[in-house]
Amino acid sequence: MDKVLVTGLLIIAAVTSVAVIIGSIGPTIGRGGQEAKESQLAAAKKIATSFIIIDVIPYIGGYPPPPAQAVGCRGAGHSCSIDVWMKNIGQAEIEPVSDLDISLLSSTGEYYRDNITRDSNCGYLVGDPTWFALPCGKEIWLPNETLHLRLNGPLASDRLPLGTHYTFYVTTRNGVQEKFLFQIPE
Amino acid sequence: MGISLAALLVMSVFFTGVLMMYRTTLFGNVVVSNAVDASAEQALEKSKTYIGIDDVSASPSDACVIQVTVGNRGAIAIHDFNSMDVIVHYQGATAPVRLEYMPGNQNALTGDDWTMTIDGTKFPFEPSIFNPGEDAMIHGRLNLASPDSVSAIALGTASGYVLRYSTGPVGVAPC
Numbered sequence: 251m252d253k254v255l256v257t258g259l260l261i262i263a264a265v266t267s268v269a270v271i272i273g274s275i276g277p278t279i280g281r282g283g284q285e286a287k288e289s290q291l292a293a294a295k296k297i298a299t300s301f302i303i304i305d306v307i308p309y310i311g312g313y314p315p316p317p318a319q320a321v322g323c324r325g326a327g328h329s330c331s332i333d334v335w336m337k338n339i340g341q342a343e344i345e346p347v348s349d350l351d352i353s354l355l356s357s358t359g360e361y362y363r364d365n366i367t368r369d370s371n372c373g374y375l376v377g378d379p380t381w382f383a384l385p386c387g388k389e390i391w392l393p394n395e396t397l398h399l400r401l402n403g404p405l406a407s408d409r410l411p412l413g414t415h416y417t418f419y420v421t422t423r424n425g426v427q428e429k430f431l432f433q434i435p436e
Numbered sequence: 437m438g439i440s441l442a443a444l445l446v447m448s449v450f451f452t453g454v455l456m457m458y459r460t461t462l463f464g465n466v467v468v469s470n471a472v473d474a475s476a477e478q479a480l481e482k483s484k485t486y487i488g489i490d491d492v493s494a495s496p497s498d499a500c501v502i503q504v505t506v507g508n509r510g511a512i513a514i515h516d517f518n519s520m521d522v523i524v525h526y527q528g529a530t531a532p533v534r535l536e537y538m539p540g541n542q543n544a545l546t547g548d549d550w551t552m553t554i555d556g557t558k559f560p561f562e563p564s565i566f567n568p569g570e571d572a573m574i575h576g577r578l579n580l581a582s583p584d585s586v587s588a589i590a591l592g593t594a595s596g597y598v599l600r601y602s603t604g605p606v607g608v609a610p611c
Contacts, residue, residue: 289464304521
């Protein structure tokens, strides 16, 4: 009789313990597993994200064709806009394009603009350098696709002198970075 | 009996936890491994791609058409011309432009587009594929408002190979 009672009590204790353990550790294991999965997915996405900067061309003279507005251009002698073509050579889409981090650094280190403002109107903001993707409003950059960016050059207080060298940096939202050295023509 | 049952229950909980973690790790490993494989394959393809530019000139018959003589000096065939990039730098006031690929021959070009021709008599093997060892000519029709000079050409392939080629001034004019 005693043995049956002890066995019964032990079974009840074991089932209760298991229930308590599952109730307390189960969600933790689930969350941990989910986080590990998300972390690995992010790592895989980063590996699958790859792009190259094909060309960076400073354009001096009259302002480029629409959608940019033909205002504020400082004319010959100073860079008005910089056209950038980049190709997505990875397996992952890069989106949103508006989250790209665009930076410009001169070779001397004197000029540096980090996280340049994106102009959603694809125009020409007075006061600061801006950038936008063409066609205006483009947000998804597919694999194998070439993306055209236009960087509106610094304005009066912030001009890029002719003949100087700059490095153009592009960083995606998941931390993949590419850079390209170019020269403002003399 | 009771102790054995309790032990079995505890073990089942333990193994369930281990299996859950293993499943998650395995899933992540497969995803990461696939991404690494694809990335390595892409890098390999890029390393096998090499296109050389031999000459850039304006067409003798059309001043708005540039002719770029290229050679496939790599170890991989190129066929996806639609994914290639041809970007033209000008010396003067004309804005830089990326030409659009147009299948067909050079007579079908309309402006700011390009096509590639491979001389079938010289290279009869797979005439629409740019195989290693072959030479080809890129014809680019430029949309110009006034005469200008091309100063450089950037050529990119789908694999990520890019060649920026300084052409020297090549005079071009509206058609």
